Amino acid sequence: MKKLIALAAAFAALFTASPALADQPYAVPPSGLTEAYFDMGVTEASDKVANGCFNMGWTMVSSTSTTVICEAKMNTMQSALSQLLIGNSYSTPPKQYIRFNLAGAGRSTRVQATGWVETQMAFGQVRKQEMSSSHYHNNVMALFTAIGGRFPPGTRFPNHTFFGAGFEETGGKGLRITEITPGSPAHEAGLKEGDVVTRLARERIKTGDDLLDGLRKGVKKATYDVEFYRSGSEMEVEVERRYRPVVEAPDLSDLPEVNEPTEPVIAQMPLSAADELAKFAKLRDDGVISEEEFEAMKAKLLSSN
Template identity: 35%
Template sequence: MRIAVVIVSAMILLPLPAVAGTWQIAETPSGRAEAIFLDYTPAEASGLLADGCINAGWIVVSSTPNEVKCEVKLNFGQQLVKELFQGNRYSTPVKQYLRTTISQSQDGARAQAYLWDETQFAFGQIRTTPQDGDGYVNRMQSYLVDSGGALPKGTKFTNFAYLGITGDTPVVQVPYNGKLAKGLRVTNLQNDGSGAKAGLQAGDVILRVADKRTDSDQELMEGLNKAARQGSLSIEVFRGQMVMNLSGPVIYRPAVSEYDPDAYAKREVQKVAVVDATPAPSAADELLKYGTLLEKGLISKDEYDVQKKRLLGQ
């Protein structure tokens, strides 16, 4: 389970909403979704980010050395909810866009991501709605890191207790109060986290954190967030053939102070084909344009007739 490795030990990413919808996981110095592409030029980072859009199942709308714009595909449920709150019977379906701006920094290419919804109403009015809640920031941060970026120096992780779990955390079933309960098995544990300080051991099955069930990584994150907010950590585990209750102080993952060059080794940048999402003008639009030019005296009647025949296929 890759998510377990990334979320539980690194405490960086979450795929989307859930806990991430309420609390920002990685707090960068700028307060925005941001990453550093170590030793990359902006043009190279642009290629990685465009590739990241495609890997996420999105559409690359445009790509330059200093900016990548993608259309984020919404599922039916997301589309329906957004249209209820942002559109009306005369509006086009809501579209979501992600723009990443890229600049040169001392450590490499610096990328910041911005997300917004866009709706077009009758008579061409376009409404844009920024999506900058914590859940969306987490999603953008996940995209930047998955594309090869590193969290910038000074990034903090104060919204979640740091357990220190590394490796996979498989979901297993164990006997609990006469029934079978699901929990997360600890395979590896670092000594500097809240888990070790509370007495957690490799092989334990975590059943609850801060009185919240841990049937999944997402629920574990909710418990770690609650522990951080209340300032104390309680863990219910299954060890051997017994259920045990552990407690200890809340420890946060240390802020980013240095980059690990091995973790972000430079890789070959693939050239990404860009999809032109701008709709081609219709024959009627083109004809109207040439009619306007004729009225203003900018083209002759003969020139207008030539273009009219071309557009109408005569």
């Protein structure tokens, strides 16, 4: 849950100006897409993603066994900036959506994410802007790992040095180390759980974006300095620059083959049948879901009422 709380803060900044160095892709799958694998069935993975959305405080727009669509919250500044980008003074307040598509992949489920912002203009036209920045990609990839996903085999990490530690926010200065990977650069440098890192490669550390900035700067030289507090004392160590290894495929031979769902399973929503049908119709009209998906949802909805 701590990871999801930190991620919620990160997603709150998706449309604000992000640091130049943090806005570089961290995990780069071979496909170049924002995706992850879940070592479970498609329906179970769909539930994982849906619960992740709920835990982030997002609104569930629709959820089937193969597609989850969430509306992520926007603050006043994000809404204003997005309106300047894709709308005008007569358009509705912008909304941001993330769609997760799920499909069986051998003994795992492959989940791909696409995000966009949309607003409705004065005469009903809907304008959309795809979320394709590295900042967005990094946050969604972090969400995937926080809810149990793994990076696809062949994923590289070319833009940031490997540190080998988990962090949590302190509510003030620095990030606290919650775990250390044995044999990692952080471990070999003598860092420990509970240390509060305040600077990394001369980058002041307060947030996850700052950390990515520091890890990006850390690739410039063979070593970089890390400043931290331990038991109230300020300390500094030198850490070796090392790149995270390319992700290898895990051994899943003990897992059963994933079977594709035979039909979508609609999540129960606190709306009337008419309200749900109207929402699905709007998603179809806006091009978010296909006519076939709409008809399947409609049939399921009507048969359950």
